[in-house]
Amino acid sequence: MPAPLLRRIVLCLAIASPAIAFRLTGFAPNPVIDLFVFGAAVVAASFMLAWAAEAAQKDISGALAIAILALIAVLPEYAVDLYYAFRSGSDVAYEQFAAANMTGSNRLLLGFGWPLVVFVALFVARRTAQARGEQGTSLTRVLTLPGSSRMDIGILAIVAILAFVIPVMGQIAMWFGFVLIAIFVGYLWKAGRAQGDGAEEEFVGTARHIAEMPTTRRRAAVISMFVVSAAIILTSAEPFATALVDSGSSLGIDSYFLVQWLAPLASEAPEFIIAVLFALRGMGAAAIGTLIASKINQWTLLVGSLPIAHFFGGGGTDLALDPRQVEEFVLTASQTVMGVAIIVALRFHRWSAVALVALFAVQFVVTDTTGRYVLSAIHIVIALVVLFLHRCDIMPTLAAPFRAPAPPHPRCDVEREARGSEEQVTKSVQ
Template identity: 75%
Template sequence: MVAVPAPLIRRIVLCLALATPAIVFRLTGFAPNPVLDLVVFGTAVVAASFMLAWAAEAAQKDISGALAIAILALIAVLPEYAVDLYYAFRSGSDPAYEQFAAANMTGSNRLLLGFGWPLVVLVSLAVARRALRGRASGALPGEKARILHLPQTSRLDIGVLAIVSVLAFAIPAMGHIAIWFGVLLIAVFAAYLWRAGRVADDGEPEEFVGQAANIANLPTLARRWTFTGMFVVSAAIILSSAEPFANALVDSGRSLGVDSFFLVQWLAPLASEAPEFIVAVLFALRGQGAAAIGTLIASKINQWTLLVGSLPLAHFVGGGGAALPLDGRQLEEFVLTASQTLLGVAIIISLRFSRSAALALVALFALQFAVTGETGRYVLSAVHVAAAIALLVVRRRDIVPTITAPFRREPTSRSLPGTPAPSVSSESAPTQEPAPTRR
């Protein structure tokens, strides 16, 4: 008889308890109030997302290779995709939903870079600062506590993100997302997976944290049954909750007098991104800052390729035309999101992420909530682009090595897309431990 760790059992039971009201609502068709529906189904999505995150991370102990990369990448982003693709599918038959099709993606994308990246960097540098002070008997730390260094293996991810950030500007230029362009983005994602899957593995064991560690430490058979069961249950909860959660977001905005677009753009991403942020911060707290930021870089690639590329296909399947139309508001959101991505690439292209750059990203992210007009949004986008160009001029020597990285066939050590080399630079963290990717 295998003894499953008590903390894992308690967490799973808690997640299932939080998701139970949503299951009851869904099975009975009970929908008393849009706001209550939003809370019930949103809670279920968050709870299931945590189970999905633990299972996907622990599964890396048993699954390897390019196919596993694709499977785990798709599983890990299920919460976000379920909501966004529902809006795109619904927009095919109901034009009123066209405005929401890309809202979740742009909000999630900007939240990831404007809040997630800086959070991981600042936590990592704080950990490094504390460790260095302890070693130096109170001496002030230098560059090690001010700059997070990324390993050379991160150039593949940064190079792909750089290419995608340029392609992203084609969307507002066209005024829609055509199916052919969506297929192109999906092909970029597939090529990225293929390229990452061909990189040699160094054979070092993965390190797991939290509940993923409790699952990974189980005997082989018990571990596989556990994460498979968690996959099935959490995916079922997410897929069954996606439609009512998405509709509740829109209906709650109407009933409360709040902009529904705003709720779709920011509340849904908070639910879907929370587990990933927590896992990344846990790695940062363990001194694995480079690995933590690597997972979030991979998430950006995933969103700009597979997610955006899937939207026009879902729209078409739902009864729409060969392109997902974008109104004026969505166009400005795409411009702002693409310009922020370009700035993010410019910041990390030299494989250095400073505290000042992290604070600047947070400040620009916060500023967008004060700048709500169309003209202001375009001005803010121009600020992003201008800052990116200035940084790229200063770091021009890193441009060619980064852009060509996805096309080079040099041996490196990686396990999944977005995972930096197992050995974290001594400049970035006090420990040198491998970490699995989240997406």
């Protein structure tokens, strides 16, 4: 095993070891200390999980690899969310937390993760253009996505529309959970049938050290990292989730706020770092593709699994939502619709990224019910305006998950021809 890889694995294990000791001995000195100990273990295990998942693409190529990578990357979030849902089956006080982590993580992913990748990718494109003596090129203002992204965007669009069923019902019904899980299964099947571009996968950072190992040793290392990191996450998820709630009470901080935002920061950090590393290598489209796949996973498999966990925890067949969670789902779904509208034309403009960050920041100032619904309405209005401007891309995007992309609409021919030269240059930069 390469020395840099070994050092990083040992460091992660060292960070996680106090949590293992706490869990084995039952030692729990203080909720705040528990929060940091078990939270650090989740972050360390998440890094190992992300490195292994990325390196696994060496043996699993194509769109399916991206989907599986995105699924594995959100496993820490699954562990925390499903614990809350399971616990809510026997303790009604935990119902308010069942979906809090998911809505926070989902909005963090789109409101912070997407723009971060775009800013980094456009910065790299600008530096590349300057090195080549090119000034004022659109590559420094717009990140162009490949045509293969249309299938993922189409599925995300469908799921974003279906997501409004949850606040309308005021619960996540068991039958609706199965619908979402079925969509996820169909997404994996579709991704497995998708054809890649034939390009050899590029690896960055720690994943590169793993990918360069001989086949047998590489696969053994990947499997071992999967098993060890999963064991750490499963061991730490319950005490970490409990410590989040208890720390809020002891510190006088809203426990819902900690569950919604602190836990996602821990679970999403490795994924954000990997996405930024891709963008720094000029692979901004691939980075955005991974984050899009993560949102699909969250809206389908994660949300669909919550009522199932609630049922096995001793609750009913439906997971009830209180008024606060209804507001959070409306806000999260409306933000997702706006995100889909921004990328439906396979172009991510830097000003769109600025708008996402700005509206994401506003939600921390607007904390009342009326404010959340007004912000949701702003998301929808922006989405409708952008969708009208890119109306020719709506039907091909919605059709992409079900069949091959439809032929370009006659009205769009001129616009697509204008984009053609830009996309060719973008591919050469990336």
